[in-house]
Amino acid sequence: MSKNELQRFSTLALRQRKAHLLRTLTFPPDALHASFLERFLKCGHPNCHCRQGEKHGPFFYLSRCLPKRQMRTLLLKEESQILTARHGVEAYQRLLESLDQLSWINWELPRRGDPLQ
Numbered sequence: 001m002s003k004n005e006l007q008r009f010s011t012l013a014l015r016q017r018k019a020h021l022l023r024t025l026t027f028p029p030d031a032l033h034a035s036f037l038e039r040f041l042k043c044g045h046p047n048c049h050c051r052q053g054e055k056h057g058p059f060f061y062l063s064r065c066l067p068k069r070q071m072r073t074l075l076l077k078e079e080s081q082i083l084t085a086r087h088g089v090e091a092y093q094r095l096l097e098s099l100d101q102l103s104w105i106n107w108e109l110p111r112r113g114d115p116l117q
């Protein structure tokens with residue numbers, strides 16, 4: 001739910017949404033702040049089928065941007081690693097979205113002259 005959608009809520013609905021978020025928000029133990037990437041690649045052999053368009057893969061990676069234009073990448077080799085990483089990235093995104101909603105509600109209530117509590 002975006003800020004614009006939340007702005008259309010009544011104050012009562014905002015308070016109910018906030019109460020719901022506070023009741024249900026938990027820290028997912030597998031939360032992972034990264035991008036989950038799937039790639040098909042060409043190898044270095046000039047006569048390989050990948051040169052005809054049938055690339056190797058898929059390969060799965062985690063990628064994370066760091067300050068000063070640095071990037072960390074991790075190749076995921078095992079199926080269990082791939083599943084865990086995919087779930088962790090989704091869990092992190094859901095947590096962020098919920099926190100962002102809470103933050104917008106805490107912005108919107110005082111804007112309407114309403115106390116936060």
Ligand SMILES: [Zn+2]
Nearest residue numbers: 042043048050
């Ligand atoms: Zn190849």
